[in-house]
Structures are given as structure tokens and as C-alpha cells.
Amino acid sequence: MFVDKVDIYVKAGDGGNGLVAYRREKYVPNGGPAGGDGGRGADVVFEVDEGLRTLMDFRYQRHFKAHRGENGMPKSMHGKSRQAMLVRVPPGTSIIDKATGEVTADLTEHGQRAIIARGGRGGRGNARFATPANPAPEIAENGEPGQEKELTLELKLLADAGLVGFPSVGKSTLLSVVSAAKPKIADYHFTTLVPNLGVVESGDGRSFVMADLPGLIEGAHSGVGLGHQFLRHIERTRVLIHVIDMSGIEGRDPYEDYLTINAELEQYNLRLMERPQLIVANKMDLPDAEEHLELFREQVGEDVAIFPISAVTKQGLEPLLRAAVDKIESTPEFPLHEEDQDQRVVYKYTKKDEPFIIEKEDDGTFTITGHEIETLFKMTNFDRHDSVQRFSKKMRRMGIDDALRNLGAEDGDTVRILEYEFEFID
Structure with missing residues (x-):
């Protein structure tokens, strides 16, 4: 599991x-x-x-x-x-x-x-x-x-490249044919429920780690489907391999899929849009795929590199893998958190926590809380008279006695620290 x-x-x-x-x-x-x-x-x-x-x-x-x-x-x-x-x-x-x-x-x-x-x-x-x-x-x-x-x-997951795209666009099939990974493959949505990793050889002696991640759907950035379970894993990848079903066999428009996936990435974490993307037009062995690809090229523009492949017939894989490893080698690691980018030492004034806070309960009990007083209490050995006297002196120096009087505490009133109760003596 x-x-x-x-x-x-x-x-x-x-x-x-x-x-x-x-x-x-x-x-x-x-x-x-x-x-x-x-x-x-x-x-x-x-x-x-x-x-x-x-x-x-x-x-x-x-x-x-x-x-x-x-x-x-x-x-x-x-x-x-x-x-x-x-x-x-x-x-x-x-x-x-x-x-x-x-x-x-x-x-x-x-x-x-x-x-x-x-x-x-x-x-x-x-x-x-x-x-x-x-x-x-x-x-x-x-x-x-x-x-x-x-x-x-x-x-x-620590992967160099992450496969993104709608369910059933062929991500698991692609990973299975370019690596030794054995992800579950079937003809229904969300076959992949957990991420799979595989080491991919590019054909020229270079290699990289590819992650096959559960498919995205609209609303994933807010947790719909497997949204957050998927998106957290893509934060560390250097390159995104955006797989699109160019056959349109399920009645979806490839360009709409492309826009929807990018919108989900952007809404989850704007910095994901800084990752370089390789656009993979998959299922090119199916009818109508060539026509859809021509229209898709017109819609995204000539500047966007598109790699037509068929994961099933292994058509077009070598150019894709070489481009992926080239892009990985030329892309630095992205810091996971914003603060990692700025290594300057900044001295900032931070207000010291109050040594104690006193609250008067509805039953007239005075409750004392605060990290400093609670730590002092736990470190006091109340079996020793001298230790109890030292604790009392420290409380007076901290101003607790005066604070209790200002809140109306009188002889015989109950004072509580943690689960212990004492009698206030003025």
C-alpha cells in the first residue's frame, strides 16, 4: 500500500x-x-x-x-x-x-x-x-x-519528470513502455490510484526518474477527485510531461483538456507554471488523431513544441525521451517553499510570549496559564519545603501575586495551575 x-x-x-x-x-x-x-x-x-x-x-x-x-x-x-x-x-x-x-x-x-x-x-x-x-x-x-x-x-515524490493529464490519456502505458515499472493499466478512469516511479533510459546513455501520477479532473486544485493527493507529488518535479489524448475518442476536445489541466496546476500553486512542459500528443495510431493534431497546433501556436507519439506502438518515443532529459539537465531544482529562495539573514523583532495569563472562571476560580509559569511549576519538587518557598518567591517576582490581587483575589480563593489547585493567601 x-x-x-x-x-x-x-x-x-x-x-x-x-x-x-x-x-x-x-x-x-x-x-x-x-x-x-x-x-x-x-x-x-x-x-x-x-x-x-x-x-x-x-x-x-x-x-x-x-x-x-x-x-x-x-x-x-x-x-x-x-x-x-x-x-x-x-x-x-x-x-x-x-x-x-x-x-x-x-x-x-x-x-x-x-x-x-x-x-x-x-x-x-x-x-x-x-x-x-x-x-x-x-x-x-x-x-x-x-x-x-x-x-x-x-x-x-522525488522525480525528475512528472506525467500530467486527464484520466485514461495513456500516462501509465507510456511509463510501462519506457521503463521497467509495472503500473496497473485498464480501460477505465482512475486506474492509477497511487503514484508510480520508473527509471527511464533516453537511448544515449542518460537516464532520469519519471513519475506516473493519478489523473487530474476539473476542480482538482480544491480537492475534487484525487486532486490534492496528486498535486502534492508534482511540486518537486523539474519538468512536466503533459500527455493529451489526441484521438478525442472519449469525446473531449484536446485543446480544452490542455487548458483545463494548466488551469488546475496554476490554481493549486502558481509556481507550477514555472516548470517547463513537454506537450505529448498520444494515441496517434487511432483514427482522426492527425486531424486533431493539426487543429491543436493552430490553437496553441507554432512556438509550442509538440511530440506526437503512440505509447502502444512505441512510435515517436525516442525524440520525446531525449528532449525530456535535455530539459531536465538544463532546468535547476525548484525550491519547495518560497522562503528557500532568499537566504538573507533578516533580524525581525518578535514579541516575547507573556510569562503568564490569568483568567477568572465563572465559579470564581483563578486559572493561571503560560509556558513559563507551567514549566516552572513542573520543575518544582513540591515534596521539599525549600522548593515550595522558591516557587512562591519566583511567582511574586513574576508579578503573579499582584496580578491576582488586581483581579480581585482574596484569602481562600482557589488558584489553578494545570490540573492542580491551591488556596490564595494574601
Whole structure:
């Protein structure tokens, strides 16, 4: 089964917890703090494996959770940091953050890697909190939570040339006779439901990869038929081979087909019109094909190169393949995303996220949210009195106490952070 789009969940490893410990050695009656730091959690790293061709494996495993760092140990020994968790994907995989819709990474070359979720740092042990005023602190941090994300993986095939055209114009037949590929061929529409790849020899020692893609119909740019499933794969091709049924055997006008396909490409992604096209007039072995070709030449103009062929009888294939490989060699790769074109470094001011947001619920509860305060909360060990005091001081320094008073919080009111509730004491 060919799978080219899946949704998955990834969770990087949390940092290991810091330790509260003291030196316990003979002849050292008042040993100082000796709690070690926790190790860093494992990152989630995606790596390209050229041996993979589809995203099929992700149909059976959609959750990826990396190992957390090792906890700190006595004698100021740090816990081990974990090795990255490798997730292998086929070449041509785009990784999209579902929350923001942004492309996190675009992986195309074998061995290429991208860190998709970063592991949390290890919590500090009490040896890191010793001061002259407090030489024996009972403070240790929990590990920082690792990043977690919901992602969409999209596979866009890496082909030099892509066959485009209406259903049943002979794209699969053409691929089958110029390569060793064995696509399904039948006399009904949408015989090809998934992309097929084949390596094509041009006859002069050169070769290229050709993709036979599911047929387009009107409205494909908005998802009609196999629209989006087809169109995403054509984004990476250098050259489009536009196959047209010149026999008109199904009652369609070849010129109207030509205009409709180009309109769908343009509406899906305007940059697809920058791709060079080779116009292939197929089924020239059928009656009326020559008359239709003469009319088609008049309609498109003399400047447009047209290659009359018959995929069934293999007529006219050699000039087409040589022209295709010439065009591929003279055409640079197109960047998949607009931002790839501009490599300048631009310094842009971005507003820092609010450290906390307080909302008063209908039941009178004050809910505190925000990445900074939630991370601080998760890294606080509430089993230690000194750690709780440190958390309270940090909240006051952040201005949370004053913000609660300004919103009308009084003694005994409930304050909620994540799923935990506390009592506000003024």
C-alpha cells in the first residue's frame, strides 16, 4: 500500500530530576550538599532513509516517545543524558506542525537529519543551590519537560519528470513502455490510484526518474477527485510531461483538456507554471488523431513544441525521451517553499510570549496559564519545603501575586495551575 500522508504524535524525553543529598563520609561530620543534576532527555530526530518509499510504517506506529534523562545521584554525580530517538522517513518527506501549519522540516537527501522535538534539560541538584546564606539547601529541581508535538507527514515524490493529464490519456502505458515499472493499466478512469516511479533510459546513455501520477479532473486544485493527493507529488518535479489524448475518442476536445489541466496546476500553486512542459500528443495510431493534431497546433501556436507519439506502438518515443532529459539537465531544482529562495539573514523583532495569563472562571476560580509559569511549576519538587518557598518567591517576582490581587483575589480563593489547585493567601 502506498501511503503519502499521516498524522503522528512525538514527545521528546523529559530531563532527569535533580537530587537532594549530602556528603556522608568518615571524618566529615558536616558534609555539604552533594546532590547531582539530572541528565538531559532525548531529542526526537527524523532521518532520511533512501531504502523507504512510503509512509506505510507510520500506519502502525503513530506515537513516538523518547527516553527521559537519568536522575541525579549522590556525590554530585550527574545522571546520564539520553541518545536521540531516530525516526526514519523516506526521501521527500515534509514535516508540518499541526498546531501552527508551519513546515518544520523538508527532508530530501539520504542521511539528512532534523531535530523535531527537543528533550528537556536535567533538573539541578541541591549542590547547585548552595550559597553562603544557605549552605545546606533542601532544593532540587525536577527535569524540564520535553517538547511534544502533533505532526503531519507528507511525502512528495522525488522525480525528475512528472506525467500530467486527464484520466485514461495513456500516462501509465507510456511509463510501462519506457521503463521497467509495472503500473496497473485498464480501460477505465482512475486506474492509477497511487503514484508510480520508473527509471527511464533516453537511448544515449542518460537516464532520469519519471513519475506516473493519478489523473487530474476539473476542480482538482480544491480537492475534487484525487486532486490534492496528486498535486502534492508534482511540486518537486523539474519538468512536466503533459500527455493529451489526441484521438478525442472519449469525446473531449484536446485543446480544452490542455487548458483545463494548466488551469488546475496554476490554481493549486502558481509556481507550477514555472516548470517547463513537454506537450505529448498520444494515441496517434487511432483514427482522426492527425486531424486533431493539426487543429491543436493552430490553437496553441507554432512556438509550442509538440511530440506526437503512440505509447502502444512505441512510435515517436525516442525524440520525446531525449528532449525530456535535455530539459531536465538544463532546468535547476525548484525550491519547495518560497522562503528557500532568499537566504538573507533578516533580524525581525518578535514579541516575547507573556510569562503568564490569568483568567477568572465563572465559579470564581483563578486559572493561571503560560509556558513559563507551567514549566516552572513542573520543575518544582513540591515534596521539599525549600522548593515550595522558591516557587512562591519566583511567582511574586513574576508579578503573579499582584496580578491576582488586581483581579480581585482574596484569602481562600482557589488558584489553578494545570490540573492542580491551591488556596490564595494574601
